[in-house]
Amino acid sequence: MTKTSRNTLIMLVVAGVVVGSLAATAYAFRARLAETALVATLFERVGWRTAVAPIDAAYWTCPMHPEVHEHGPGACPICGMALQAVAGETGGTAMGDMPGMASPAREAESAANSAPLARAEINIDSRRQQLIGVRTAPVERRAVTQPIRAVGTVRYDETRLADINVKVDGWIEELYVDYTGQFVEVGQPLFTLYSQELLTTQQEYLLALESRDRLQNSQIADARLYADRLVDAARQRLALWDLPPEALQGLEEGREPSRTMPFRSPVTGFVIEKQATQGQHVSAGESLYTVADLSEVWVEADLYEEELSLVNEGAHARVSVAAYPGETVQGRVIYIYPFVEEQTRTVRVRIALPNPRGRLKPGMYADVALDLALGDSVVVPTNALLDSGAEQHVFVSHGDGYFEPRPVVVGRRLGDSIQILKGLEGGEIVATSATFFIDSESQLRAALQGYESVPRAADGTARERLDISFRSDPDPPRRGENVLEVAVLDPSGQPLTDATVSVLFYMAAMPTMNMPAMQSNATLAHQGGGVYRGEGEILTAGRWDVTVQVDRSGQRLDGQVFTVVAR
16 A cells, blocks of 8 residues: 555545544534423423523524524424524523522412413323223212221110119118129119118008007097008108018018118119128118119210211111121111310210120220211222322223313212212213323323313313314325314204314424424314314324314313324
């Protein structure tokens, strides 16, 4: 190889390296421009302001066509996209009010713009639905019940408690019921009591009987009447001291006073407290026994404040205890306490339960279940609801992959379902899985398209939908100008002739190919019979989402999203 040839080869290699470096730099610069344009577009659409300093801009170019250089802002002469500023040496694109940057202006804007995020209808083809796991379920209207679970405690029925005492001073000589927990029946002897006052009254009663017997044949009527009154007074005094009728009868027949008198149980039940002991001196009114009838018991349970509005006296309840697994006892709510426990923020309710065999013991813990009827309601699976705190919505499927965001008013949560008060009707179809993916795309679509949702009816329910169809000529459309045609019918099937129809073509950004999101708009003119026609431009071949919006007098009537693949 000659020296000249060697120098020529070296120059060619150097030239190749320089050209490659320039090409790589140009590619990176173009990618940076595309990325900057995409970010700026997204920030601008979702409400984040971008401040561009035109003084520092060296020139303006198109993200899709970086060979375009202009001295000021405007539209790209090739594709019509908005030109982006390319910074000079001392200038650049200054991002103002970026997320996470604290500033008084940003805080003021955040406080002013607290409205719910806009969401747009979207179309997801069947393949994408399978990939992200979209599932749907019908909206049901059925009789629903609100299950309430609570923990309670078994208590004595306070209306079936009895305190046994005496009404005269004395001493207990014989004690028959001598331990706590003993079962007693009505009339069963409890103890015998010696009382000087009681003995004296017996003797007075016997003297009155003897006097009455002597005056039976008296000719003086007043004497006979006075003797009868003395007998009645003595007998009544003994009866008021709870002497049983058979003791009085025995005293009258035997005519001998009894040193001690038996006292019997006035009720049937279990002795839960015993103060009496043999030989004890007792005073009038002193409590000796407390007897509880356990044929019926109470369960007191604590409910949260938000559950109180559902519970009324008479509501049925099911109670189970750990001692008898698998068994439940049916009861009813008989009382709701008139105050809230401040520490636990709960309200106590009282449930009456039959207890014929005494299996429920006071002090047991009990599981309480209340199934409260709420009537006929619209319900959806819990997974269908998206709750951001400030708003709740679901995605309604209209078939063929179309999903509409629908705000709803939520009622009670019913296990794996949730009650919908407004916004849905029975028979509609809602998405129940992959809802976060659907919601993300819906918000992004609304932000990039400036989407305005269809207004609701006055009662919050969805308005009747328009019948909207879309076609292009040629079909499928091609890159460049195409004839667009939209037919609109009202809910009754009549042509809608006084509307404004616009068509928006949107293609999502493809960062891997350094392509930002693209869109183009077209407004169609009414041709008669509810048919609107006009020309629209498709910027490039590929899959486009077509949003048809129907407005009248500046108010959105309806809209629908279609999908086309341009060639």
